[in-house]
Amino acid sequence: MDSGEADLILFTAGMAFLSALLITPPGLLIAWLLARREWRGKSLVETLVSLPLVLPPVATGLILLKLFSRLGWLGSFLDRFGIQVIFTWKAVVAAMAVMSFPLLVRSARTAFEAVDPRLEGVARSLGASPLRTFLAVTLPLSKRGVAAGMVLAFARALGEFGATILVAGNIPGRTTTLPVQIFQFIELGRDADAGRLMLCSITLSFAVLWLSGWIGKIPGSVGKGRP
């Protein structure tokens, strides 16, 4: 592997990491709302959040393209600040974020639901605001599930291809990610190179998935919510 490929892996991992960080605050908020609240239109939100899991990634990429292009809704708004998303690293992060968002929300929601809501009630009765209750009770008791969810989102982001190639393109050194590079090598007939990167990819994904599973399972002083 040459330094170019090492940079490629670093870039891909870096973008995935950034995307995981980005989706965490809104992801946890939505996960909490889905876990604890009922409202009209809740199933609509649930469906929307799950959509990227089911929609063909290229379709999602196309939607993002239309959104972020200079004529698009978000793109025209950002253009006023001189920010361009399409075919830049920002598009890579955007594609990764959208595709991995549902995984984080699902994991976090399950983790929150496993915390006894009565504990939150007791915290409130002791004077804790809903925010303090979340930070002091819900989150600590669900941290394993939430962490596993974040790692899972990271893993998904690493392997993101369909949406990425559409909205970020394949610009070497600027938007090319590991999966995109593998695809390109295959297109060019460079099977050996493709094979080598494929092994890197497998190793990386394997390690991250294993980490996610390990985090979710460690027997600690607290597993789930009930004492």
Added chain:
Amino acid sequence: MADFSLEVDLYLEAGVTVLAGPSGAGKTSFLEMVAGLRHARDTRIELSGVILEDSAKGLRLPPEKRRIGYLPQDVLLFPHLRVERNILFGVDRAGGGESPRFGEVVELLELGKILSALPSRLSGGEKQRVGLARALVSGPRLLLLDEPLSALDGGLKGRILPYLKKIRDRFHVPILYVTHDIPDILALGEEAVVLEKGKVLAQGEPFSVLGAGAVKSQWAGVSFDNLLEGSVSVQDEERGLTGIKVGETLLWTTPIPLRPGEPIQLAVSAEDILLSLAPVKGLSARNVLSARIEAIVQDETDLLKLWAGFPLLVRLTRGAVKEMDLAPGKEVYLILKSNSVRRIG
């Protein structure tokens, strides 16, 4: 929880009010509503002049602003926090996490030794006390205790009750205490409210509430235990007895291996006490106490409340009460066998 109706219109003034009734009566729901953890239509709750909730005016104070200490039935200690952190949870962080009450409460409830333990390591009784401490240290205007004694067996029950009494006496915070065990209304409260199927059946002085028509069926088959607190006074090895001082009275029990001066909690079942109009000599029973009848409540059997230097309940058949012409004010003698006096703590 759909389809449940609670029609409660109560005005409570006492220091300790006991809310009793069978399961499903709505007692826990009532507590949750007062704490602000559950809401219903047409609610108005006012505490010491502060309106907590008023559906008609669209007012509702969130639970964190009500300053009410709530001890749920399952205690629900925060499993990820050690005892000390659990107890201090209700203390305002902005105040630096200090509480002048902390030391006092820890001492009163004897929690000094387990402050750094995790909840998973505590016994049932210890969890109850930590839960109580946590509710108390937050400086509440009202304490809501949901079946604080029900998860405990008789022995522990006898041991927690004194703590509740100490809290009542030391902190002067009004207590609303829920139980499904009818005899409990006599254990602690100054006022009792009996609930059934979401409605108030009776309200008033605990012993007289037992006499309310609809309440009688609830204690028909239930045995009433007299819970007494005393200290070991003398060990009489020759006669095989231990003497325990309860108030000014000395009670004899079968030998208990404690040293004189040590505190002890006892129970005597109301069904195990005999009543006599005259002092009896030559009895095998070791305890003959003089007492005065204070009140009688009647159903299939009769429940008498007497004063023998401390309150005692005795259960007799209606026939006996009639034949002996028993009525409030009468001086009688109570006979207790030494082995009916059980140690529970």
